[in-house]
Amino acid sequence: MKKFIRQVIFFIVVVFLWELGSRLELWMPIILPSPSMVLEALIQGFGDKTLIYDLVASFKRLFIGLGISLVLGSLIGILLAKSKYADDTIGSLILALQSVPSIVWLPLAIMWFGMNEVSVIFVVVLGGTFVMTLNMRMGIKNVSPLYIQAAQTMGSKGIDLFIRVVFPASIPYVVTGARLAWAFAWRALMAGELLSTGPGLGYTLQYASDFGDMSLVIGVIVIIGVIGSVVDQFIFNRVEKSVTRRWGLES
Amino acid sequence: MFIEINHINKQFLNKENQPVDILKDINLLIDKGEFISILGPSGCGKSTLLNIVAGLTKATEGEIYVNDTKVTKPGKDRGMVFQQAALFPWLNVIENVTFPLKKEMSKKEAIETAKKYLQMVQLGKYTDHYPHELSGGMQQRVAIARALAMNPETLLMDEPFGALDEQTRSRLHTQLETIWTETKKTILFVTHSISESIKLSDRIIVMGTKPGIILQDIKVDIPRPREEHKQEMIELEDYIMSFLKKEIDKVVSEELAV
Numbered sequence: 305m306k307k308f309i310r311q312v313i314f315f316i317v318v319v320f321l322w323e324l325g326s327r328l329e330l331w332m333p334i335i336l337p338s339p340s341m342v343l344e345a346l347i348q349g350f351g352d353k354t355l356i357y358d359l360v361a362s363f364k365r366l367f368i369g370l371g372i373s374l375v376l377g378s379l380i381g382i383l384l385a386k387s388k389y390a391d392d393t394i395g396s397l398i399l400a401l402q403s404v405p406s407i408v409w410l411p412l413a414i415m416w417f418g419m420n421e422v423s424v425i426f427v428v429v430l431g432g433t434f435v436m437t438l439n440m441r442m443g444i445k446n447v448s449p450l451y452i453q454a455a456q457t458m459g460s461k462g463i464d465l466f467i468r469v470v471f472p473a474s475i476p477y478v479v480t481g482a483r484l485a486w487a488f489a490w491r492a493l494m495a496g497e498l499l500s501t502g503p504g505l506g507y508t509l510q511y512a513s514d515f516g517d518m519s520l521v522i523g524v525i526v527i528i529g530v531i532g533s534v535v536d537q538f539i540f541n542r543v544e545k546s547v548t549r550r551w552g553l554e555s
Numbered sequence: 556m557f558i559e560i561n562h563i564n565k566q567f568l569n570k571e572n573q574p575v576d577i578l579k580d581i582n583l584l585i586d587k588g589e590f591i592s593i594l595g596p597s598g599c600g601k602s603t604l605l606n607i608v609a610g611l612t613k614a615t616e617g618e619i620y621v622n623d624t625k626v627t628k629p630g631k632d633r634g635m636v637f638q639q640a641a642l643f644p645w646l647n648v649i650e651n652v653t654f655p656l657k658k659e660m661s662k663k664e665a666i667e668t669a670k671k672y673l674q675m676v677q678l679g680k681y682t683d684h685y686p687h688e689l690s691g692g693m694q695q696r697v698a699i700a701r702a703l704a705m706n707p708e709t710l711l712m713d714e715p716f717g718a719l720d721e722q723t724r725s726r727l728h729t730q731l732e733t734i735w736t737e738t739k740k741t742i743l744f745v746t747h748s749i750s751e752s753i754k755l756s757d758r759i760i761v762m763g764t765k766p767g768i769i770l771q772d773i774k775v776d777i778p779r780p781r782e783e784h785k786q787e788m789i790e791l792e793d794y795i796m797s798f799l800k801k802e803i804d805k806v807v808s809e810e811l812a813v
Contacts, residue, residue, distance in 0.1 A: 318736075459658075
């Protein structure tokens with residue numbers, strides 16, 4: 305609780321100094337508009353529902369893209385963990401691809417799918433899949449042999465062993481993978497939307513920038529940041545903590 | 556004979572890819588319902604022997620028959636309890652105990668069976684708890700209930716109380732003895748504690764190390780409950796200690812040499 309109060313006070317002070325600097329005209333509003341101007345832009349944006357359409361459109365792409373990358377990443381991860389041959393070949397490719405920021409695929413995606421949502425979703429999928437793959441692979445490889453032996457003495461083997469023991473035992477890694485996949489996918493989505501068509505948060509950001517509406521630019525950045533940290537802190541962090549506790553991985 | 560262990564040899568490859576003898580010519584006959592302790596210093600291969608009986612490890616040579624069936628893989632006729640409870644943390648207590656029962660009975664029957672064995676280990680009230688909410692001793696009792704729930708004829712126990720404190724261990728000894736009397740299981744109990752083996756078993760198989768061989772096969776004739784015969788227990792302990800000491804010294808001097 306003490307930590308929470310400290311954080312609130314910190315943010316109030318930052319916003320206050322920012323507003324003060326603007327009021328004293330230490331910088332021009334076109335360079336950095338004041339918090340009250342940003343707030344006004346946000347109220348207007350939500351008032352005429354453009355930001356709401358943007359949010360809905362962005363989240364739709366995110367859910368489709370992230371959903372595909374979680375399923376695809378898990379399946380490839382399982383394949384890599386189970387097949388040495390696949391691990392040596394596909395595994396090395398995925399390690400290489402993982403170091404490529406997914407937004408660089410956008411020009412290619414636009415050639416393939418056109419200047420539309422599919423291209424953005426494609427970039428989001430690439431953003432989330434590889435990190436999910438690598439975590440799933442690690443999770444399965446790190447399942448305690450003791451669990452497997454115990455299950456074997458209880459007559460479990462093959463698919464049954466995988467579904468009832470190996471996969472659930474790797475859940476902590478799956479959660480970490482999903483958390484990172486979400487973070488990468490969210491960044492990829494915003495980058496993709498900036499360079500693509502609307503509606504969408506990234507598109508509105510670009511649009512506002514083109515028209516010199518700096519208040520809206522900052523307003524959208526604030527929305528992106530708030531959503532990013534809320535999902536990370538309030539959803540993934542909590543799930544990760546409870547999984548870590550229950551799986552007995554607390555140090 | 557209920558369990559026949561015939562000429563078991565086991566070799567591992569060391570870092571230089573040289574074969575090292577872990578077990579050498581192990582022969583053992585066990586009657587149905589016997590409580591057998593396998594006693595030896597660390598590194599004598601007693602856990603490896605138990606794993607071979609469980610079907611988790613393959614012997615290099617030799618064969619094992621349980622109830623006239625050759626052991627080739629793990630099976631529900633041989634329940635195993637490990638040194639760590641090995642409960643599945645994503646399942647609660649009752650789900651852990653019903654784990655081996657899923658395919659052979661209805662859910663309702665499975666839950667009733669599990670409850671019966673949880674009551675036997677005095678954990679009937681903890682069905683909804685998760686493993687991380689239980690103490691080490693309680694977890695180990697759940698593991699025992701889980702192994703018993705499949706109603707195996709043989710119970711293999713690999714230092715099951717080794718990680719527990721003295722009081723808990725002593726209480727679990729009493730509980731295990733009661734369970735054994737009630738269920739008539741054949742128990743193979745691996746331990747490095749002489750007093751534990753004397754307290755519990757009908758026969759003590761004393762193993763030596765490097766390579767693992769059977770040194771002695773001692774029948775324990777002390778009447779149960781054995782707490783009432785302290786003097787005889789101490790005498791037997793001294794007797795076993797006298798020739799186990801040489802083996803322990805061997806391990807210690809080797810560890811010091813490294």
